[in-house]
Amino acid sequence: MKGSDLPARERILQTADRLFYDEGIHAVGIQRIVAESRVTRVTLYRHFPSKDDLIAAYLDRRAAADRAQVASVVEQNADDPRGALTELAEVLTRDDFGAVRRGCPFINASAEFTGSHTSRVHAREIRGWVTGQLEELLRRLDHRDPRSAAEQLMMVRTGAVVSCALDGNDRLTDDFLRAWDGLIDGGLPQPR
Structure with a gap:
């Protein structure tokens, strides 16, 4: 169309x-x-x-796309939580780094407003949801601290998106994937 x-x-x-x-x-x-x-x-x-209603619809649309992307990866790897975590990282490097040339739309919108503006509410909601998905996958792997590791994975993801937009790091994908895997694998039970 x-x-x-x-x-x-x-x-x-x-x-x-x-x-x-x-x-x-x-x-x-x-x-x-x-x-x-x-x-x-x-x-x-x-x-x-109002413009705030338009901002909310813009962020709702972005959040729906993010939710669909994450849910699809989790569903495709329903019996393999480690595979889902790997794929979530690879989707970011393969698909999203190119699409976020100006950084995360939720962080960008949040930076323009203060307090409880709809942009900040949307950013907290989608980031909380993604972090919850990561935590559940880590829990299924018997990670020693799934809550903390999920928060750290989200921090690494956020840092990678910002780095992509600002730093021109030509090793960003490798650096990001190494940090992501280290956070996951460092808390997994050791084989006996």
Whole structure:
């Protein structure tokens, strides 16, 4: 379906997603979203009564994609929690590093706002959910400290995404995978 053939709500969301991610939420005004998505202001406000509602929909959409990606990996490796953890790391290096050239959209949005703004709530929710998935996989492996290791894996993941956006580390994939595997394997029961 061509962009002009999409329903107005979808055109608005696609435009907001591109502009918010590429340029920042504060930098993009409603009038620009209206113009680039080829809708009227009335149409935009019918779907999204405020800019905060549009921000929430943008982040909901990003979170749904992340949840689907993680859930798919976990499901495909239902009987292999270690395989699921490996695949989650490899998906990040294979698919996401290229897509997050400006860093994590949730971190970026959170950095623009303070307190309990919807962007911060969304960031905490999706990061908490992913961390919970990691913790459950680690628990299934009898990891010695699944909660702490899951938090550390999320920190390493976050650091890798930021590094991808800022550092130009040509060994990022190898460095990330080595740190990821070390955190997992360091807490697994030793073979007898």
